[in-house]
Amino acid sequence: MARNSAEKSPSRPAEDAPNAVWFKPVMFGFMLIGLAWIIVFYVSNQQLPVASLGSWNILVGFGILFIGFLMTTRWR
Template sequence: MPESKPSRPSESADSDLEKIGNPAKRASAAEERELQRRKAAKAQEYRPVPVWYKAIMFGLMILGLLWIITFYVASLVGVQIPIPGIGNANIFVGFGIALVGFIMMMGWRD
């Protein structure tokens, strides 16, 4: 009859520690296991994003806003900028650029 495997890895590690007869070796193995658990937990912690990520994120949001403002001000004067051929679609371009910056905010960790 096959043996049932433990449902959690720690149950297997606990049973392995109980098999060690020498108390000093058992304590050493328990400390080593605890150290490995702490290292794994620390590796999973969030790390802050680099400065260039924040600069690009805020830069895209500001660029999108400036794109839309430039289009509106230029249309009041009668000039077709930033992209003359697409007309009112310049608004979508500006929102798209800003949207990329806002989507990047989901990955921002401080």
């Protein structure tokens, strides 16, 4: 028997849809900003980016990096 022409071909589920255009630049931006934060902290002899945080600047930098790496799990 012939197929009914009204049948539609299977479409991609919504969860497999590609990411928005802004996703990749934001993801890499977080990673680069986190890396830059840590580098500036060490190069400035622990005076920048926020001197009052002291060694917590490392945690801030890694936190920003971590956000970028978490975004890689959603990248399609």
